Amino acid sequence: MDRDELVSRIFLRSALPLIKDLAEEQPLYKKLFPKKGVIQLQADDNEGVAAQILFEEGEISVRPGKHEKPDLTLCFRTTAMLNSFFAGKTLLPKIRGLAKIHLLFRVLPLLLGVKILLPNALPEDAKKRALKVKLLLFMITNALSQLNKGGDEEFLKTTENSPDRIFQWTVKDGPAAFLRMKAGKTKAGRGTYTRRRPFVHMIFPDIDSAFMVLTSQAPLVEAVRLGYVVTEGAMEGSKEMGYHMQRVEELTGAYA
Amino acid sequence: MAARETSKGLTWTIADADHMTQAEIYGEVLTQLGEKNEKIVALTADLAGSTKIGRFEQRFPERFFNLGIAENNMFSLASGMSAAGMLPVVSTFAVFASLRSAEFVRTDICYQNRNVKIIGTHSGTSFGQAGTTHHCTEDLGVMRTFANMTVIAPADSFETAKAVVAALETEGPVYIRIGRSFEPPLHQDLDFDFEIGRAITLHEGTDLTVIVSGRPAVSALEAAEIAERNKISMRVVNMHTVKPIDEEAIMKAVTETRRIITVEDHNVYGGLGSAVAEVIAKNGKACALRSLGLNDEYSIVGYPDDLLNYYKLDADGILEAMQELLTAEIEEDEDWEDEY
Amino acid sequence: MPLDENEKERLVAKARQIREKIVIITEKCGGSHIGGSLSQTDILVALYYKYLKVDPKNPQWEARDRFVLSKGHGGIGHAAILGDLQFFPEDQLLDFNKTGSPFGMHLDHLKVPGVDASTGSLGHGLGIAIGMAIAARLQNLSWHTYCVIGDGECNEGSIWEAAMAASHYRVTNLTVFVDRNKMCIDGPTEEIMALEPFAEKWRAFGWNVLDIDGHDFDQVGDAIAESHREDLRPTVIICQTTKGRGVDFMENQKEWHYAGLDSEMAAKAIESVRRS
Numbered sequence: 079m080d081r082d083e084l085v086s087r088i089f090l091r092s093a094l095p096l097i098k099d100l101a102e103e104q105p106l107y108k109k110l111f112p113k114k115g116v117i118q119l120q121a122d123d124n125e126g127v128a129a130q131i132l133f134e135e136g137e138i139s140v141r142p143g144k145h146e147k148p149d150l151t152l153c154f155r156t157t158a159m160l161n162s163f164f165a166g167k168t169l170l171p172k173i174r175g176l177a178k179i180h181l182l183f184r185v186l187p188l189l190l191g192v193k194i195l196l197p198n199a200l201p202e203d204a205k206k207r208a209l210k211v212k213l214l215l216f217m218i219t220n221a222l223s224q225l226n227k228g229g230d231e232e233f234l235k236t237t238e239n240s241p242d243r244i245f246q247w248t249v250k251d252g253p254a255a256f257l258r259m260k261a262g263k264t265k266a267g268r269g270t271y272t273r274r275r276p277f278v279h280m281i282f283p284d285i286d287s288a289f290m291v292l293t294s295q296a297p298l299v300e301a302v303r304l305g306y307v308v309t310e311g312a313m314e315g316s317k318e319m320g321y322h323m324q325r326v327e328e329l330t331g332a333y334a
Numbered sequence: 335m336a337a338r339e340t341s342k343g344l345t346w347t348i349a350d351a352d353h354m355t356q357a358e359i360y361g362e363v364l365t366q367l368g369e370k371n372e373k374i375v376a377l378t379a380d381l382a383g384s385t386k387i388g389r390f391e392q393r394f395p396e397r398f399f400n401l402g403i404a405e406n407n408m409f410s411l412a413s414g415m416s417a418a419g420m421l422p423v424v425s426t427f428a429v430f431a432s433l434r435s436a437e438f439v440r441t442d443i444c445y446q447n448r449n450v451k452i453i454g455t456h457s458g459t460s461f462g463q464a465g466t467t468h469h470c471t472e473d474l475g476v477m478r479t480f481a482n483m484t485v486i487a488p489a490d491s492f493e494t495a496k497a498v499v500a501a502l503e504t505e506g507p508v509y510i511r512i513g514r515s516f517e518p519p520l521h522q523d524l525d526f527d528f529e530i531g532r533a534i535t536l537h538e539g540t541d542l543t544v545i546v547s548g549r550p551a552v553s554a555l556e557a558a559e560i561a562e563r564n565k566i567s568m569r570v571v572n573m574h575t576v577k578p579i580d581e582e583a584i585m586k587a588v589t590e591t592r593r594i595i596t597v598e599d600h601n602v603y604g605g606l607g608s609a610v611a612e613v614i615a616k617n618g619k620a621c622a623l624r625s626l627g628l629n630d631e632y633s634i635v636g637y638p639d640d641l642l643n644y645y646k647l648d649a650d651g652i653l654e655a656m657q658e659l660l661t662a663e664i665e666e667d668e669d670w671e672d673e674y
Numbered sequence: 675m676p677l678d679e680n681e682k683e684r685l686v687a688k689a690r691q692i693r694e695k696i697v698i699i700t701e702k703c704g705g706s707h708i709g710g711s712l713s714q715t716d717i718l719v720a721l722y723y724k725y726l727k728v729d730p731k732n733p734q735w736e737a738r739d740r741f742v743l744s745k746g747h748g749g750i751g752h753a754a755i756l757g758d759l760q761f762f763p764e765d766q767l768l769d770f771n772k773t774g775s776p777f778g779m780h781l782d783h784l785k786v787p788g789v790d791a792s793t794g795s796l797g798h799g800l801g802i803a804i805g806m807a808i809a810a811r812l813q814n815l816s817w818h819t820y821c822v823i824g825d826g827e828c829n830e831g832s833i834w835e836a837a838m839a840a841s842h843y844r845v846t847n848l849t850v851f852v853d854r855n856k857m858c859i860d861g862p863t864e865e866i867m868a869l870e871p872f873a874e875k876w877r878a879f880g881w882n883v884l885d886i887d888g889h890d891f892d893q894v895g896d897a898i899a900e901s902h903r904e905d906l907r908p909t910v911i912i913c914q915t916t917k918g919r920g921v922d923f924m925e926n927q928k929e930w931h932y933a934g935l936d937s938e939m940a941a942k943a944i945e946s947v948r949r950s
Binding site for chain 1: 541
């Protein structure tokens with residue numbers, strides 16, 4: 079899998095699905111949802127790069143891959159351009175199915191809301207910060223899993239021969255997410271994995287600390303020193319994972 | 335050599351302890367305790383020299399009874415002495431204490447709940463060249479099934495000392511199984527907590543747990559250190575008390591690591607492995623278990639350390655089992671779909 | 675301590691009483707080791723009603739003499755005496771063998787007041803008694819230990835281990851009786867596993883050996899006195915007895931090692947005891 083495709087996985091499978099979470103936060107958005115409809119995003123240079131936003135009974139969900147009969151399709155000429163779109167560049171895709179353009183307008187506020195995930199979005203508002211932290215936790219763990227499932231060579235070195243291990247991120251009295259890995263397989267999960275003790279546990283004392291670390295305003299080493307995060311478990315393991323978290327940022331940032 | 339008072343009033347130096355064998359430490363401890371408690375009497379069956387209880391004999395000849403090569407009667411005698419107010423400590427080879435005299439131990443001491451302490455020396459395959467007739471890979475299994483019996487397998491001479499003290503401070507029958515000669519020490523000194531029934535975590539870890547009793551404890555710790563260098567996080571739990579077993583420590587290992595290896599110088603049937611399996615099965619939580627020990631076989635002749643290696647109870651053997659266990663499947667949780 | 679006539683009469687009458695109780699309990703509980711309990715009765719009656727220093731109101735009395743019935747299957751005979759002496763309410767004996775009863779074929783020292791050791795598996799009690807005697811000596815206590823062993827029981831190697839040890843350690847504050855009723859379960863001892871020359875064996879092991887009629891209180895009393903006088907070797911009193919003694923149809927019959935009685939047989943047995 080080439081770099082473009084790998085990163086597209088991150089955007090389409092880790093970031094885009096978070097619009098569901100955004101919708102839960104802002105019930106007003108949901109009021110705009112159509113009863114039924116399918117919006118498809120795709121890259122024209124690669125069959126495998128596609129995702130669908132589905133509306134059903136007023137609920138929204140995201141699925142990877144192409145839909146049989148999407149109502150509206152947003153086509154990007156290349157995968158790189160799709161990635162740039164998600165990275166925040168002002169790019170306009172070609173739109174097929176203009177008759178159903180109203181669908182786009184209904185979901186536009188939500189799509190714009192996803193911009194909260196962009197690196198330069200640094201809200202002061204406490205609620206917005208908390209939301210961003212939560213979404214970032216889910217996105218990062220999922221992105222790491224995509225690195226593995228997408229065949230990223232560097233990450234495979236970590237997962238290939240791994241025993242059954244849990245990497246856990248927790249905000250005290252706040253959201254949590256984990257990555258489970260074992261013998262080449264990974265699974266990103268929400269909340270706390272309860273079936274075994276984590277191999278590495280990164281604990282943020284509060285939302286603000288998590289915010290500082292997850293938005294890369296404080297590199298991990300500094301963060302530990304400054305008390306923004308406490309790491310329990312294997313030291314090397316946490317360093318390794320910190321390195322991969324950084325790589326996710328670099329990989330996605332390269333398209334900005 | 336200057337003597338040093340420890341908190342329990344035992345007076346020998348670290349230097350002494352370092353090269354005293356397990357059996358010698360026990361003989362020394364007993365003698366010290368005999369000074370303080372005149373009810374303590376020691377019995378052996380022509381093995382005063384071999385079991386080192388002879389130290390006690392030198393100090394208290396009138397409270398020492400050698401019954402000759404007649405183990406069965408020795409245990410009856412101990413029962414009677416206990417009934418009449420004495421505190422007998424009986425020592426012979428583990429094979430005789432647990433097998434030859436099993437009925438005497440069970441009927442005269444356990445059934446009648448007599449305050450008698452039994453030290454089985456040369457347990458497991460620690461008697462090396464003496465071969466199967468003098469080895470004992472069944473004693474943990476046998477003694478476990480005697481109601482009222484406490485069963486302890488100390489890891490080294492320091493633990494033996496602590497175990498003897500603890501045993502004498504507990505009411506009721508106690509069986510302590512130790513090795514023979516110059517087993518490498520696990521602890522540096524006597525400065526550690528020892529409580530009957532409470533396991534000691536020697537090394538923290540999350541990938542898997544090795545639960546060990548007796549002389550392989552040192553090997554387990556060694557294995558953990560090697561594993562660590564290879565980036566595997568191995569927990570080592572020293573389960574010195576096999577009965578009553580530390581259920582809490584076992585269940586923590588189950589829920590926090592999900593993979594357990596038990597190691598004992600004993601048959602895989604009936605001893606530590608079985609005891610741990612009982613706890614796991616009873617609690618119903620998913621866990622993969624590998625039991626290292628003699629695989630229902632009688633031992634070959636060999637130097638004791640070679641035998642540990644031969645039966646895969648040393649660090650190499652443990653690491654080998656670890657490799658296999660780490661990739662083993664456990665029921666449930668084979669869901670690798672990312673969560674949304 | 676030679677007995678005067680009154681004392682002897684008292685003991686003989688008491689022995690009859692105990693034998694009667696043994697029959698009654700056996701009938702009630704469905705079966706017992708009646709043969710061996712009857713043969714040992716005179717020895718036990720001599721001890722408990724004349725020589726043994728015990729206090730029924732205080733079974734744990736520290737200075738009491740110790741008694742170990744190594745032939746633990748004689749438990750019903752022992753219990754009958756303990757009940758008669760009120761170590762516990764005697765009517766509890768009517769529940770002998772019942773589920774949850776403190777009384778079964780072999781008495782449990784943790785459940786029956788007056789019992790110093792739980793025996794039943796043969797070959798243990800002598801060692802236990804020797805241990806007690808040694809402990810008494812170590813603590814400079816003057817109480818004495820008595821032990822009754824069976825003759826068939828002397829097939830067990832541990833008896834001879836014990837004999838060797840008692841001699842080696844010169845355990846003289848111990849008196850051992852052998853209930854030499856010459857029978858074991860499968861038949862006469864001499865046919866099953868011969869013990870003779872029996873007295874010689876004990877002598878060879880270094881014991882002071884006395885050979886008496888186990889149903890004669892004078893001889894029992896004299897033997898006990900001699901045992902107390904002996905201060906070099908442990909003493910064994912070989913008591914020539916009859917299995918089933920006191921009940922004519924039981925005497926020397928191996929079938930009565932363990933058996934039950936219906937009311938008719940019980941009545942006959944009691945009648946026989948009274949005549950004996």
